[in-house]
Amino acid sequence: MTPRTTDWWRHAAIYQVYPRSFADGNGDGIGDLAGVRSRLDYLQHLGIEAIWFSPWYLTPMADAGYDVTDFRRIDPRFGTLAEAEKLISEAHERDIRIIVDVVPNHVSNEHAWFTAALNAEPGSPERELFWFREGRGDDGELPPNAWQSIFGGSAWTRVPDGQWYLHLFAPEQPDLNWRNPLVRAEYEDILRFWFDRGVDGIRVDSAAMCSKDPDLPDYDHSVFPDPHPYVDLDENHDIYRGWRAVADSYSEPRALIGEVWLADPDRFAQYLRADELHSAFNFDFLGCSWDPTALRTVIDQTLAAHVGVGAPSTWVLSNHDVTRHVTRYGRPDTSTAAGIRQYNPVVDEDLGRRRARAAALLTMALPGAVYIYQGEELGLPEVEDIPAHRRDDPIYHRTNGEDPGRDGCRVPLPWNGTTEPYGFSPDGAASPWLPQPATWARLTAAAQDADPHSMLTLYRQALARRAAEPALGDGPMQWLDYAPDVLAFTRGESFTCIVNLSATPVQLPDDAQVLVTSQPLSQGVLPVDTSVWLRTA
Numbered sequence: 001m002t003p004r005t006t007d008w009w010r011h012a013a014i015y016q017v018y019p020r021s022f023a024d025g026n027g028d029g030i031g032d033l034a035g036v037r038s039r040l041d042y043l044q045h046l047g048i049e050a051i052w053f054s055p056w057y058l059t060p061m062a063d064a065g066y067d068v069t070d071f072r073r074i075d076p077r078f079g080t081l082a083e084a085e086k087l088i089s090e091a092h093e094r095d096i097r098i099i100v101d102v103v104p105n106h107v108s109n110e111h112a113w114f115t116a117a118l119n120a121e122p123g124s125p126e127r128e129l130f131w132f133r134e135g136r137g138d139d140g141e142l143p144p145n146a147w148q149s150i151f152g153g154s155a156w157t158r159v160p161d162g163q164w165y166l167h168l169f170a171p172e173q174p175d176l177n178w179r180n181p182l183v184r185a186e187y188e189d190i191l192r193f194w195f196d197r198g199v200d201g202i203r204v205d206s207a208a209m210c211s212k213d214p215d216l217p218d219y220d221h222s223v224f225p226d227p228h229p230y231v232d233l234d235e236n237h238d239i240y241r242g243w244r245a246v247a248d249s250y251s252e253p254r255a256l257i258g259e260v261w262l263a264d265p266d267r268f269a270q271y272l273r274a275d276e277l278h279s280a281f282n283f284d285f286l287g288c289s290w291d292p293t294a295l296r297t298v299i300d301q302t303l304a305a306h307v308g309v310g311a312p313s314t315w316v317l318s319n320h321d322v323t324r325h326v327t328r329y330g331r332p333d334t335s336t337a338a339g340i341r342q343y344n345p346v347v348d349e350d351l352g353r354r355r356a357r358a359a360a361l362l363t364m365a366l367p368g369a370v371y372i373y374q375g376e377e378l379g380l381p382e383v384e385d386i387p388a389h390r391r392d393d394p395i396y397h398r399t400n401g402e403d404p405g406r407d408g409c410r411v412p413l414p415w416n417g418t419t420e421p422y423g424f425s426p427d428g429a430a431s432p433w434l435p436q437p438a439t440w441a442r443l444t445a446a447a448q449d450a451d452p453h454s455m456l457t458l459y460r461q462a463l464a465r466r467a468a469e470p471a472l473g474d475g476p477m478q479w480l481d482y483a484p485d486v487l488a489f490t491r492g493e494s495f496t497c498i499v500n501l502s503a504t505p506v507q508l509p510d511d512a513q514v515l516v517t518s519q520p521l522s523q524g525v526l527p528v529d530t531s532v533w534l535r536t537a
């Protein structure tokens, strides 16, 4: 891979920072930009090539910052615009690209547009920026349709004059009307605002949901309708063509990365056509069970879907919305058939971590870009015992705890020390905004730093090798028929990755040189749930 090329997004290792939980510089128990700036050396040493920041904008935090009041201001909890600009240039000095999160489907209910809409009449241009409708029933006392919020409960909230507004997520996140040209113009301007400040890419939140069927028709929630009234409408593509034109207008073109959750790989790939988004997260891979056949199928489908549009694949194991994969892989059933978040009565964390190590090498060897969610390089598990009164996620509260929500993967990172806050905040600071487990002393970055067998060391070794290996990142791969229930493939002339998902150890080729391995090897044997990178003749 060649660093500092304009197509960095085709192969980069991209690290997701969830600013609230990364590092707290000022001691209020909440992560912030000062904290990130103080840890840039750590990220550089880790070997990542870009950082994606979950939202850092002004927000009332009804959905942890995915409810944005003003995209041109940094939330004071996180810092200032001047600090963000410094962070961008300090990252660039280290050859690290910056991706920021843009949320087009909705804004905060405190956004100036929404407060103006509330103060304006039904039918006013201000209300036309959102989805205001009259209710059903004799007095309009019933919501306009039966749509359910993705976070639980109705997707509609009534305002004092009797109208209702649509929110696919929390009531504090009113949906924008993308048929309105002002919405389109505003977002293209927001992109320019950040691109002009040196930002290299945008992560597009809920990218397939922006457009709605203006009739807002009811549908049966028990089956996925085709067409769906708000998932994957054709009009979305026009939005991203406009964004692509903005991104391409820079001398060093900016990248657009979509959060596109769609079951149909061909519909997914349409977002990645040459004049739309550059790439999108691979949620099929993220949700795949630890099973050789299932993994191989997902990998093949991914590659097949991308090749037709010329876009690079991405490989993702965790993010701020799903149960951390150390925990998922430690369950008796590693499939996510019951949902990407579940309560886990039985988790074998050692098994989960062993598989996570193997999965890291698999992921980093596959063609395309790879995403690393903060803390996965430390092997953090999901925190499943957060007391109800400390939980923050609206999903937990709006489903009355039926869905555990996402707090368990958002617990502040442990940096050093043996007790909370584990260096997340300076000494004497307020408690972290979510409690950290008493068992995390051995998982701190400091505890793992010099340990040759730690997850952190494995990530550093693998990322360094990946960057140095011309055949890794973007480009072709070739499956090998190696042994039953073993995934093996080559990249280029002399690189091989082997992942043992079978129940028995397998012999490695005897003329191979071991580059990186997820577990110690003895006598040329690859243990169960272990991956190895080899230099082959």
Ligand code: NOJ
Pocket (backbone or CB within 6 Å): 063, 066, 103, 169, 205, 206, 259, 320, 321
């Ligand atoms: C997807 C984001 O990843 C998630 O955290 C957020 O709650 C929803 N979109 C709504 O913005």
Ligand code: CA
Pocket (backbone or CB within 6 Å): 024, 025, 026, 027, 028, 029, 030, 031, 032, 077
């Ligand atoms: Ca802070």
